[in-house]
Amino acid sequence: MNKYSQIYSILLLFIFISSCKGQIKTDQPKDDNSQANKSNPLVPKSDSADYDPYFIKSTAITTSYGPNSITRNILQDRNGNFWFASWQGIIRYDGTSFTNYTNKEGLRRFHVFSVLEDKTGNIWFGTIRAGVYRYDGKTFTNFTTKEGLADNIIGCIFEDKTGNIWFGTGGGVSRYDGNSFTNFTTKDGLSNNDINSIIEDKTGKLWFGTRGDACFYDGNTFTNFTNKNGVPFRNVRSIIEDKKGNIWLGGNDGLWRYDGTSFINFTTDFVGYIYEDNKGNIWTGTDEANTHHWELSRYDEKLLSLGQTKGTKILKEDGQIFGILEDTNGNIWFGTEKGVCRYDGKAFNYFKDKETQE
DSSP: OOHHHHHHHHHHHHHHHHHHHHTOOOSOOOOOTTOSSSOOTTSOOOSOTTOOTTOOOOOOSEESSOOOSOEEEEEEOTTSOEEEEETTEEEEEOSSOEEEHHHHHTOOOOOEEEEEEOTTSOEEEEEBSSOEEEEOSSOEEEEOTTTTOSOSBEEEEEEOTTSOEEEEETTEEEEEOSSOEEEEOGGGTOSOSSEEEEEEOTTSOEEEEESSBOEEEOSSOEEEOBOTTSOBOBSEEEEEEOTTSOEEEEETTEEEEEOSSOEEEEESSEEEEEEEOTTSOEEEEEEGGGSSOEEEEEEOHHHHHTTOOOOEEEEEESSOEEEEEEOTTSOEEEEETTEEEEEOSSOEEOOOOTTTOO
């Protein structure tokens, strides 16, 4: 090989190495709708149990503006305070100011996915990889696999009629009776160990939306839930039972309603969240034609009673719509990729500071 060939080979090698470096992706994974059988893409890939690369760091404790990152779920407690499960941690809104309790209390800095107030007034927060926190109004107590949880990834929290707290984790379902945890996995008949949603219906059956198939549990046996053709509901992100006893499922297969006998499909677009307000209207967060342009939609109770299956589009959001909540004044709150929004029936308030106000 002559010297010119050697120089040319070295140049090609340099270009190849440079191009490979340029292909390294640094973007954080999105909450991909299509990951029915894959692990949760929002789970940090780091092996460290004390580091979350997706946590949005801040030093602020009390501000006049709301979170500016993904807000996954919302709760209004019995005292009227709002609690936000966000990528910036646990945030409370008292109607005047927002307080970041993760910063205030020095909690482990992991993003928060779910929130529940139990019958005794404790508030539970599910994190991704830091387990669950219980707040009694004064003190935060952290529960992890060391205390018996099936996994430290907490996707949802639910309290049943008898007061047991159920945790949907990335490694199965955990039931907490106030003293200890009992875990259920695919070895016990659960359809999939990655849990998105849990409810209890009027008959006492527990329903589970998973990243695999949806299923229900009668206290003894887990049964996969299928449509009239025997096809399972895949990657169900949200399940509710409405006031009339209908079961609604939202996920990869769109939005479905089951009345105990028959099924109605309302949309085939991906549905990430379902909520029923006090008037019986059904609200959904829907990915329009899987374009990542999400819609907040409302299915009016009166029209549903007449058999209409078309919803009213309230808002189109450039990014995902997460948890939906109606407050005691009838306002509708929902989480977004950039924070939280309140809809009073006329206007939308995103609680932004002046620098980020859009």
